[in-house]
Amino acid sequence: MNTTTHLRKASRVADVPVERRSFLGMVAAGAAVVGVPALLTGCGSSDAPQGGEAAAVKLEDAIPSYIPQEYVEPDFPSVNGSTPGFASLPDALVQSVSSPPGSGATFVAMTPLWGTIPPTKGNKYYEAVNEALGSTVQFQIADGNTYGDKLATVLASSKDVPDWVCVPNWNLPPRFASEIVGNVFQDLTPFLAGDKVKDYPNLANIPSDVWKFCVFNGRLYGLPMPGEVLTDATFYRQDVLEQLGISPDVKNGEDLIALALELTDTGSGRWGAEDLWTTAAIIHAVPPKWRLDGDKLVHRIETEEYRAALAWNAKLFASGAVHPDAIAGQEGDAKQRFQSGKSLIMADGLGSWNEALRDNLGANPTFWQQPFAPFAGDGGTPVLFKGNPANIYSFLKKSDDEGRIKELLALANVLAGPFGTTEFDLVNYGVEGVHYTKDADGLPVPTDLAATEVQPTYMFLVGGPIANAKVQYPGYVEAASAWQADAAQYLTDPLFFGRQIAEPQQYASIGQPFQDLEKDISRGRKSLDDLEDAVQTWKSSGGDELRAFYQDILDKE
Structure with missing residues (x-):
């Protein structure tokens, strides 16, 4: 949970x-x-x-x-x-x-x-x-x-x-x-x-x-x-993979997509993965909100890591390894699909691990979900941002x-x-x-x-x-x-970690369009070119003013 x-x-x-x-x-x-x-x-x-x-x-x-x-x-x-x-x-x-x-x-x-x-x-x-x-x-x-x-x-x-x-x-x-x-x-x-x-x-x-x-x-x-x-992880159905004789040897983002494809068998109603946008953000070290590049305050949507995460998730969807209900946006049923074996990889909160055992071991004593060991999308050293x-x-x-x-x-x-x-x-x-x-x-x-x-x-x-x-x-x-x-060992404090910051109300909704854009780019309905336009709109709609608001906080520390 x-x-x-x-x-x-x-x-x-x-x-x-x-x-x-x-x-x-x-x-x-x-x-x-x-x-x-x-x-x-x-x-x-x-x-x-x-x-x-x-x-x-x-x-x-x-x-x-x-x-x-x-x-x-x-x-x-x-x-x-x-x-x-x-x-x-x-x-x-x-x-x-x-x-x-x-x-x-x-x-x-x-x-x-x-x-x-x-x-x-x-x-x-x-x-x-x-x-x-x-x-x-x-x-x-x-x-x-x-x-x-x-x-x-x-x-x-x-x-x-x-x-x-x-x-x-x-x-x-x-x-x-x-x-x-x-x-x-x-x-x-x-x-x-x-x-x-x-x-x-x-x-x-x-x-x-x-x-x-x-x-x-x-x-x-x-x-x-x-x-x-530590709040989130990417889980796989270890019990099912063992039955299939497949080893989850994942060292980078390409390995994960390859594994999801290997696990996909549409004829038997099994797909490799759910929507892995959370995974994409984690393995590409997308900052939760802001980071400093030198002395410049940069929002997550402006980073190359964010762009790389979007590109990776779009590639996963394009591979055909994502469950069709996930493609259709039926996110609320993802746990049920994963726990029933209709999909075999999903991102979730760490609290879901013991909850899944609670809900499934009675009927399926061999049930086991296991999180992948942390890895970076490019195979380098992972970066995990602390959760609250x-x-x-x-x-x-x-x-x-x-x-x-x-x-x-x-x-x-x-x-x-x-x-x-x-x-x-x-x-x-x-x-x-x-x-x-x-x-x-x-x-x-x-x-x-x-x-x-x-x-x-x-x-x-x-x-x-x-x-x-x-x-x-x-x-x-x-x-x-x-x-x-x-x-x-890979944990790091995100910028402003532990700071209770109340953003001015006029900026409350300027980030909302990106939630829809993430879904659209992942599913191929829009491209990364649309990201550039969205970032410019965000900046002119208050994003640059919000940056100044946070910069003032930094300057006073």
């Missing part, structure tokens, strides 16, 4: 046999997993300037110090930001917060949910977590599909803003950075920046790259729900009561308990014997009550560092960790 789109409900655990125990292997029934696109007063802290908004600081000075805590040693350690892998359940969990830090107060929190809203009264899950907090978090849960509308309505009236508000990146309203965040929400810089975070060890355990995305206007406002910096490791944040309502803010941060410190802690176990899965039991292999199995009570709510407020221990899918943790460790 890609977190820049939406969240999906996870299946029940213990859906396939397991050989080793897993802590993250349990997903309580109905729990969601992430995988997964308008007011100026001073801060109440004595460290902040009074009578106006606090002055912006450098990004590195606004974020908390990174002080890692390792309660369980990973079997597959993180490499350059890759997700650590845990192959087994810890023999004993660690309580990372010695006693409930709350004062007995009640705080209202607003979160989205892509699922059935649980009861708030008599909910044993909420009762247990709130007991561990020492205060009560009372949830206002809204439908995730319409959460953006609800959020906009709430933020339009500062008096109705709850104490704690989840804001997914794709639901950031217009003028959030310029007018909302500093007027409605608490500046956390005086409480968490640098070594001040030491008062909250679990928050200090969150990597710096994650915190960067919680900074707005040079001040720290958000609390993150951490994700992964935080796409969901939460914010605390602005208050002059410093004690209130510190209490909320202490609650956040409990909720951010990482893998291997009692806090993580409780927040994510509920109470043993009430919401889950353990089977003969030590794998927790959800009870019927879990489906009603244990829905993702606290996790949308803040979380610990992401970890992979989904060993209910045999071989997955090892394979995913190995792939990520290899890919991580």
Whole structure:
């Protein structure tokens, strides 16, 4: 699942046999997993300037110090930001917060949910977590599909803003950075920046790259729900290729097209690939948005890499190896075609890997999809741009009561308990014997009550560092960790990485024509000559002004 789109409900655990125990292997029934696109007063802290908004600081000075805590040693350690892998359940969990830090107060929190809203009264899950907090978090849960509308309505009236508000990146309203965040929400810089975070060890355990995305206007406002910096890959059906006796030896873009052609057998209803535009952009190192050529700011659509990616994808389509439904633009069915074997290569988010195993191993125990090892289109050294490791944040309502803010941060410190802690176990899965039991292999199995009570709510407020221990899918943790460790050596920060930049509204739609153009050039309906005209139109329609906007940001850094 890609977190820049939406969240999906996870299946029940213990859906396939397991050989080793897993802590993250349990997903309580109905729990969601992430995988997964308008007011100026001073801060109440004595460290902040009074009578106006606090002055912006450098990004590195606004974020908390990174002080890692390792309660369980990973079997597959993180490499350059890759997700650590845990192959087994810890023999004993660690309580990372010695006693409930709350004062007995009640705080209202607003979160989205892509699922059935649980009861708030008599909910044993909420009762247990709130007991561990020492205060009560009372949830206002809204439908995730319409959460953006609800959020906009709430933020339009500062008096109705709850104490704690989840804001997914794709639901950031217009003028959030310029007018909302500093007027409605608490500046956390005086409480968490640098070594001040030491008062909250679990928050200090969150990597710096994650915190960067919680900074707005040079001040720290958000609390993150951490994700992964490696977000996408190109998968192939390894099980089918093995049955066909075909080796996926891909070293460059031409190799991939040749493999897709070799796998295509129209007579048997099998095609080599889906639309691989995402792959094309990755293997040709197309920057996510901007890059610097010397001292010149260049947009992705102006780069030779973008042109090369378009040419490569057009060649793939012209080869006849792309499934006809993909040619027709039926992108929503791509997963079904890939998982059923009608197509054998597709680009997808890394979260789709374990989801595909979840959905297919029961009916097809040999099912396996595997990502290609990173390669460059020309056979050279790959370049992988980091993805956003935080796409969901939460914010605390602005208050002059410093004690209130510190209490909320202490609650956040409990909720951010990482893998291997009692806090993580409780927040994510509920109470043993009430919401889950353990089977003969030590794998927790959800009870019927879990489906009603244990829905993702606290996790949308803040979380610990992401970890992979989904060993209910045999071989997955090892394979995913190995792939990520290899890919991580090629990671690089895109320009403006970690900068929350709100573009002026007048430029919001000038890039839209390129999404259609990418499809048209790939399918042969237009040519690269049309790209040149589109770039010129983009420049005259505001592209050059947008470049000046970003250049001004660079000049001020």
